[in-house]
Amino acid sequence: MKFIEGGVCAAKGFTAGGIHCGIRKNKExxxxxIIYSETLAATAATYTTNLVKGAPLTVTKNNIAxxxxxxxxxxxxxxNTCNFDxxxxxxxxxxxxxxxxxxxxxxxxxxxxxxxxxxxxxxPIANSIPALISSLSENGSDNAAExxxxxxxxxxxxxxxxxIGGKTCxxxxxxxxSGMIHPNMATMLVFITCDCAISPAMLQKALSGDIKNTFNMxxxxxxxxxxxxxxxxxxxxxxxDIIDSEGEAYNEFxxxxxxxxxxxxxxxxxxxxxxxxxxxxxxxxxxxxATAKTVAKSVICSSLLKAAMFGADANWGRVLCxxxxxxxxxxxNKIDVSFxxxxxxxxxxxxxxxxxFSEEFAKSILVExxxxxxxxxxxxxxxxxxxxxxxxYEYVKINGDYRx
Amino acid sequence: MKFIEGGVCAAKGFTAGGIHCGIRKNKExxxxxIIYSETLAATAATYTTNLVKGAPLTVTKNNIAxxxxxxxxxxxxxxNTCNFDxxxxxxxxxxxxxxxxxxxxxxxxxxxxxxxxxxxxxxPIANSIPALISSLSENGSDNAAExxxxxxxxxxxxxxxxxIGGKTCxxxxxxxxSGMIHPNMATMLVFITCDCAISPAMLQKALSGDIKNTFNMxxxxxxxxxxxxxxxxxxxxxxxDIIDSEGEAYNEFxxxxxxxxxxxxxxxxxxxxxxxxxxxxxxxxxxxxATAKTVAKSVICSSLLKAAMFGADANWGRVLCxxxxxxxxxxxNKIDVSFxxxxxxxxxxxxxxxxxFSEEFAKSILVExxxxxxxxxxxxxxxxxxxxxxxxYEYVKINGDYRx
Numbered sequence: 001m002k003f004i005e006g007g008v009c010a011a012k013g014f015t016a017g018g019i020h021c022g023i024r025k026n027k028e029x030x031x032x033x034i035i036y037s038e039t040l041a042a043t044a045a046t047y048t049t050n051l052v053k054g055a056p057l058t059v060t061k062n063n064i065a066x067x068x069x070x071x072x073x074x075x076x077x078x079x080n081t082c083n084f085d086x087x088x089x090x091x092x093x094x095x096x097x098x099x100x101x102x103x104x105x106x107x108x109x110x111x112x113x114x115x116x117x118x119x120x121x122x123x124p125i126a127n128s129i130p131a132l133i134s135s136l137s138e139n140g141s142d143n144a145a146e147x148x149x150x151x152x153x154x155x156x157x158x159x160x161x162x163x164i165g166g167k168t169c170x171x172x173x174x175x176x177x178s179g180m181i182h183p184n185m186a187t188m189l190v191f192i193t194c195d196c197a198i199s200p201a202m203l204q205k206a207l208s209g210d211i212k213n214t215f216n217m218x219x220x221x222x223x224x225x226x227x228x229x230x231x232x233x234x235x236x237x238x239x240x241d242i243i244d245s246e247g248e249a250y251n252e253f254x255x256x257x258x259x260x261x262x263x264x265x266x267x268x269x270x271x272x273x274x275x276x277x278x279x280x281x282x283x284x285x286x287x288x289x290a291t292a293k294t295v296a297k298s299v300i301c302s303s304l305l306k307a308a309m310f311g312a313d314a315n316w317g318r319v320l321c322x323x324x325x326x327x328x329x330x331x332x333n334k335i336d337v338s339f340x341x342x343x344x345x346x347x348x349x350x351x352x353x354x355x356x357f358s359e360e361f362a363k364s365i366l367v368e369x370x371x372x373x374x375x376x377x378x379x380x381x382x383x384x385x386x387x388x389x390x391x392x393y394e395y396v397k398i399n400g401d402y403r404x
Numbered sequence: 405m406k407f408i409e410g411g412v413c414a415a416k417g418f419t420a421g422g423i424h425c426g427i428r429k430n431k432e433x434x435x436x437x438i439i440y441s442e443t444l445a446a447t448a449a450t451y452t453t454n455l456v457k458g459a460p461l462t463v464t465k466n467n468i469a470x471x472x473x474x475x476x477x478x479x480x481x482x483x484n485t486c487n488f489d490x491x492x493x494x495x496x497x498x499x500x501x502x503x504x505x506x507x508x509x510x511x512x513x514x515x516x517x518x519x520x521x522x523x524x525x526x527x528p529i530a531n532s533i534p535a536l537i538s539s540l541s542e543n544g545s546d547n548a549a550e551x552x553x554x555x556x557x558x559x560x561x562x563x564x565x566x567x568i569g570g571k572t573c574x575x576x577x578x579x580x581x582s583g584m585i586h587p588n589m590a591t592m593l594v595f596i597t598c599d600c601a602i603s604p605a606m607l608q609k610a611l612s613g614d615i616k617n618t619f620n621m622x623x624x625x626x627x628x629x630x631x632x633x634x635x636x637x638x639x640x641x642x643x644x645d646i647i648d649s650e651g652e653a654y655n656e657f658x659x660x661x662x663x664x665x666x667x668x669x670x671x672x673x674x675x676x677x678x679x680x681x682x683x684x685x686x687x688x689x690x691x692x693x694a695t696a697k698t699v700a701k702s703v704i705c706s707s708l709l710k711a712a713m714f715g716a717d718a719n720w721g722r723v724l725c726x727x728x729x730x731x732x733x734x735x736x737n738k739i740d741v742s743f744x745x746x747x748x749x750x751x752x753x754x755x756x757x758x759x760x761f762s763e764e765f766a767k768s769i770l771v772e773x774x775x776x777x778x779x780x781x782x783x784x785x786x787x788x789x790x791x792x793x794x795x796x797y798e799y800v801k802i803n804g805d806y807r808x
Contacts, residue, residue: 052728052736052756082724084757116721117758221707222626223722224729303625303707304803311804317520318627320486324456325628332456352456353488354521393797399708400715 001162001256003263007141010159010172011195012237013038017135018147022124023077023114032125033147034097034132034140035072035191040107041235042197043069044204046211048228054079055086056110057229059094063106067200069233070107072191073097073132074148076176080112080120081226089120096122100129109231113150113176113189116226145174148189151398152178156267162256164249167240169196171256177268178220190215190230190264196253197236198243206254207232214261217293217386219301220272221395232257269387270370274394277309278370281386285377291328292377292384298326299373300388309371310390314339314362316348319373336376341368405566405660407667411545414563414576415599416641417442421539422551426528427481427518436529437551438501438536438544439476439595444511445637446601447473448608450615452632458483459490460514461633463498467510471604473637474511476595477501477536478552480580484516484524485630493524500526504533513635517554517580517593520630549578552593555802556582558675562667566660568653571644573600575660581622581672594619594634594668600657601640602647610658611636618665621697621790622673623705625799636661673791674774678798681713682774685790689781695732696781696788702730703777704792713775714794718743718766720752723777740780745772 008016018033043064047057063069073093080086094108112120135143145155159172173192198206211230236242243249270278281299286292299305302322308315316337324332337349343365348357365371412420418441422434447468451461467473477497484490498512516524539547549559563576577596602610615634640646647653674682685703690696703709706726712719720741728736741753747769752761769775 050725050728051734052724079721082721082753082757116725117753119758223706223708223725226721226725226728302627303799304627307800307803310800313805317483317486317630320456321454321520321627321630324454324630330455349486349521353486354523391800391803393800395707396711396714396795396797396800399711399795401717 001160001259004159004161006159007145007157007172008035008174008191008193009138009141011170011193013195013235014193015136015138016140016144017132017137018140018143019128019131019135021128023075030143030147031075031077032128032132033074033144034136035144035193036101036136037070037233037235039235039237040068040070041233042067042200042203043109043231043233044200044207045229045231046207048225050224050226052082052226054081054112054227056080056090056112057227058087059090060109060111060229063094063108068107069109070103071097071101072109072231074111074189075125076148076150077114078112078118078120079114079116079227082117083119085119089122092122093125096126096129100133111189111229113148113227141174148174148176150176150178151273152176152271154271156264158260158263160256160259162252164196164240164252167238169238169240170194171260173260173264175264175268178271178273189227192232192260194232194234195236195238196234196243197238197240198234198253202243202245202250203232203234206257210254210257210261214258214265217297217384218265218269219297219388220269222301265387269389272389273398274392275389276392277390279309279373279388279390280370281373281375283375283377284383285379286382287380289382289384291330292382294326294328295323295330295375296384296386298322299375300386303391306388306391309366310392312363312366314348314359314366319375320349320352323375330377331379334378336378338374339365340372340374341365341370343368405564405663408563408565410563411549411561411576412439412578412595412597413542413545415574415597417599417639418597419540419542420544420548421536421541422544422547423532423535423539425532427479434547434551435479435481436532436536437478437548438540439548439597440505440540441474441637441639443639443641444472444474445639446471446604446607447513447635447637448604448611449633449635450611452629454628454630456486456630458485458516458631460484460494460516461631462491463494464513464515464633467498467512472511473513474507475501475505476513478515478593479529480552480554481518482516482522482524483518483520483631486521487523489523493526496526497529500530500533504537515593515633517552517631545578552578552580554580554582555677556580556675560668560671562664564660564663566656568600568644568656571642573642573644574598575664577664577668579668579672582675582677593631596636596664598636598638599640599642600638600647601642601644602638602657606647606649606654607636607638610661614658614661614665618662618669621701621788622669623701623792625677626705669791673793676793677802678796679793680796681794683713683777683792683794684774685777685779687779687781688787689783690786691784693786693788695734696786698730698732699727699734699779700788700790702726703779704790707795710792710795713770714796716767716770718752718763718770723779724753724756734781735783738782740782742778743769744776744778745769745774747772
């Protein structure tokens, strides 16, 4: 398995593109993206657990109920959520794209991201369908990744090449996500494409299993979005024997999928709104996986710890505090904590109590861009990792005046 | 019932004081406080639910197990938590004060607040006991309130006069709390004194009932402290018939207690670290109280909403989003949202969808210092209120370098 270029176009038969259609005022920024597969693709998805759900999610869920899709349309600048005609607009987007591509509207995945609660005018999208379809290209992943960005500062793309039964397969994805990131059984907007042959049921199983350890372990600000969605489309053009049960091929696929999702998780957390650092909290020695996850997520969500990391302050008391209120059943008198980065590793707490350490060395570790917070509970064999970012002035600035 | 001056000294027989003993480097800032009752007082307390608990809480819990106390000692600058000799130090603090006052060490309430994980050197406290006791005065509430402050920018004091069975009673309190505020069945540091006669059991019942609607409904940053504690001491010097069961007198006491705690809640939220605004989220029309509380607390905790309020941005989509992920069972298509302040009230969302409104008028409402977020669920009769504050650059600054 190796990382390759190409994003969502790395897999055979997939093209993508993105244009500026006019939803956003800034003409320099693409705001409408497309992904297309030459053939119908087995498709799975997971959705936000927020009770307030974007209209596009309802339409997508309906469209892929049969397990298949062939194209994706996604706009940024407006979430098409909490307005009176959202469903109608999302369905219209599918129909417009389907007509342009000569496919069925029920084979289109539709998504929107941006401000909640405003009507999405479908006119600029309708007027731009020919241009959108013309933008499809084998090198179009980059433009598609740009078209779905909101407050993201970097495009998020990844692709991996792997083998199943002697056949070379490819899987790649693009993601958007920077604020309102606290996925729960779903996440952000992520579109993954793959040329593997796999049944819709096994694909859904793979995706649902994967996100528990990847996207659901990311938090930027504790706010679960209304429009979170991950989709995976597999068009079978790699020519492998179809994966329709568990076994070696399924495991290989899972590994490749996990490489893509894990990579996108780190990219999303590291590009959290206003973030200057990626935080990775690794919990080991937990009595069970649920405990490990609860602890890791609680630490990564603590505003106080996030602000301390921004200041490169080794304030490990905030780690202990966040473990203590997490709700996890842990023995606080056994907890060890270390901070680690490219500059080295420093233990700061042993058996729940502070130890002497060099503030200078700690600082040199914490000024790095990627910080690991290592927590050993010494009560079992289970482990978990969660991803987040620091809390900065810039986060407040971005969100103090996002809408107006 | 009326608000009066005097804080914790408003109740008969109580004196208080505060000095600088040397725990903090800044000699201008008091760091050690005392409260004293002429007679033994029925005493109740509630404590943090954080599994990581400050050593002073364990010692206090033990000391007031018999239902009585006579004095309080509290330092700021060091939380005496997550270190190897915390219990020993907290017990020593009680003994030192008890010796100075000629009372029993087991009648002392001890508390500490400040940095977690560092040893608390008892020497400066031991050396300052005579000065601390000399500071006791009928006008000492102000100095005691200062001695317990950490990142607080204002002293938090309140007192109320009320009547029970024709006898004039007084209840007052001081509080500290600015960051690490997300109480859960306990809270911050709050010391309340009263001259009512009430049994320890009824006092505990009153306190435990009260905090569910007051301190447990406050959040500054979602972080539940390790050292949260509320104590109430009632010395009976008002001369009322002892309250030892429910009834009119108990209800009058509850009302007075609630006036004090509610007032301190608003003061704590309004002085949240870096805050420029007090946010009050009022939920009505919920099917039950638990739903109303869950919704109110989720909204008040949303980093995105808090940042929007800082920017005076009427981004009500973030209110809907926070209701949606709260876990409460609500019909999102029935939700109405308005913003209100001294400048007026503006509806922004009706039946879960946006309505036209004047951005200018909304701005004029949201630039005020106290903002109400009014949510009507239109599904029942239950209601709840939660208090919080906006999220600002200053919060990040304070917490980026709190410890070093």
